[in-house]
Amino acid sequence: MRLILLGPPGAGKGTQAQMLKEKFRIPQISTGDILRQAVKDDTELGVQAKSFMDSGQLVPDDVVIGLIKARIKQVDCEAGFILDGFPRTIVQAEKLSETLTDMSLAIDVVVDLEVDADEVINRLTGRSTCPDCGTMFHEESRPPKVQGVCDGCGGSLAQRQDDNEETILKRLEVYQESTAPLKEFYKKGGNLKTVTARGSAEEIFSRVCEMVQ
Ligand code: AMP
Numbered sequence: 001m002r003l004i005l006l007g008p009p010g011a012g013k014g015t016q017a018q019m020l021k022e023k024f025r026i027p028q029i030s031t032g033d034i035l036r037q038a039v040k041d042d043t044e045l046g047v048q049a050k051s052f053m054d055s056g057q058l059v060p061d062d063v064v065i066g067l068i069k070a071r072i073k074q075v076d077c078e079a080g081f082i083l084d085g086f087p088r089t090i091v092q093a094e095k096l097s098e099t100l101t102d103m104s105l106a107i108d109v110v111v112d113l114e115v116d117a118d119e120v121i122n123r124l125t126g127r128s129t130c131p132d133c134g135t136m137f138h139e140e141s142r143p144p145k146v147q148g149v150c151d152g153c154g155g156s157l158a159q160r161q162d163d164n165e166e167t168i169l170k171r172l173e174v175y176q177e178s179t180a181p182l183k184e185f186y187k188k189g190g191n192l193k194t195v196t197a198r199g200s201a202e203e204i205f206s207r208v209c210e211m212v213q
Contacts, residue, residue, distance in 0.1 A: 001026060001080040002105065003212060004087070006182055007113030008175045009168065010120035010127075011197045012204060015136055016113065017084035019205045020212075026080040029071055031064050031088075033134060036160075040131075056162055056170030058088055058178060065095045072099070080108075088179045093186075109212050110186040113197035113204070117172060124168050128157040142201065 001024055005013040017028040035053060038046035045063070052059045068086055071077070087093040100106055115123075126139040128148075132155035137144045144150060148157050162171065186192040193211040197204050 001109070001212065002083075002100070002107050003080070004083045004107055004110040004186070005085075005113065006110060006179070006186070007197060008115060008117075008120055008179075009171045010123040011113035011115045012123075012201065013084045013113060014134075015201045016111075016205060016208055017082045018134070018136075019201070020082050020208065023209070024080065024082075026082060027076050028082045028084055029068070029077075029086065030084040031059075031067060031086040032084075034067055034071075035059060035064075053162060054167070056167040056174060058174055061089055061091045061095075064088075065092055068092075068096065069099050073103070087182060090181060090185055093182055107189075107191060110189075110192045111208055111211055112183055112186075112192060112194045113208075114194055115197040119198075120172065121165065121168055124163045125165060127163055128159050130155040131158055 003020065005017055007013050014030060014032075017030065020026075021028040035045070035049045039050050039053065040046070045067075048063060049059045064086060068083075072081060083096075087096050097107070123138060123141075126141075127136060128139075128144075129136050130150035130153060133150060133153045135150055135152045136142070137150075137157060144157060149155075150157055162168075183192060195204065195207045195211055
């Protein structure tokens, strides 16, 4: 199964992608995670991406398209993959579709996670992530058993640098302008499914599963 998760920052794409990855045993491909790792490792890609990420802007299309083209050709993607945070512009969506067509493949389903802007701000400001295993927590809705410590691997939880109110507002603006038009793009293709991203991660996951199965 080849699946795209759409939705604004804070819609829960990362959490749902992790749950889908476990259920369907296919890789989660998060351009945000790949870019954050590159920043952490101080690679050429990281240096190129950092200022865009810190200011809530999109990293240039050709950079992320190159990343995805290489990633989906890897052997672990043969049975499918979950795209989390890609595509984010119409150009990215067009290039993805061209690449898949060249490989005689296609996207099976696009799940759009719908959530209100107020809810997004609350979710993102209260969120922390384990830098070691990627598990996400929230101070109200999904608190770790021990404050600041990952339940899964014991890593020290950290807040993302771009999860501050000013950058969140910029990210939401960029989402409206560049990414929201993808809903129309995929609606025309006939494989867009809309899911209300309200309630617990498990409740949202059961709605997502109904749509993809
Ligand atoms: P995310 O973890 O998906 O919220 O992404 C964090 C940041 O990485 C975004 O605010 C962008 O700066 C950058 N980024 C992630 N995915 C993309 C993409 N598909 N296109 C451009 N920039 C991206």
